Amino acid sequence: MLDKQSPVPMYAQIEDYLKNQILQGGFVIGVAIPSERELTDTFGVSRMTVRQSITNLVNEGLLYREKGRGTYVATPKIEQPLSLTSFTEDMLSRGMKPSNKLVSFEKMIPEIDIAQELQLAKGEEVFIVKRIRYADDKPMAIERSYLPVKLVPDLELNNIEGSLYSFIEKDKRLIISHASQRMEAVLVKKEDAEFLQISMPSAVLMIERISYLTNDVPIEIVRSTYRADRYKFISEIRR
């Protein structure tokens, strides 16, 4: 199966073979792929070479290792279009069950950067809502939302157990119209690794979104940490 004359290194050829098996369903999600030893025998290469191919696919998120058990085919990442939708809407549209775990809910005068971005006057308060977001009971993201108290003064615990956007739009009849969003890759913080059930060090996607009402008044700043092994963000672009 391998072309020993090819300038493509052996590990890359094995990687391609494994990748095709995964993408074409030859290897099944959640099921172990052949062991390193079996692959070594099949391809007639060293164990180090096989390990290199597998490590690359683990890093890409196509496979995951379970200590002492083997290497398994990972669930494909969620492909999330960059759009102004809520977590609840996103998950429901995929046929997944959204749920939340509230970590904290506070009312306070925010730090200066948050106050500026929310265009608050001195001394004006925000609600800070910190939630772990689950899809089909698996942790996907942690979100810290900052909302001006003056816009949603009656925000209560039971509103944030469900959908925050639904509370803002249906209960408060405010129209979320546009947002600006920044995204970057970072290494997960210890506290977040525990919430997201991932090991340290792991890469995660940090997203900050500032959402505005139709009159350009900021309604929410959210700082989200998404599991990079469960999410990829996609956008349609045109020239």
Ligand code: GLP
């Ligand atoms: C997305 C956005 C957040 C927003 C949340 C609302 O995750 N990034 O800014 O707070 O949706 O979701 P829900 O309405 O499900 O609470």
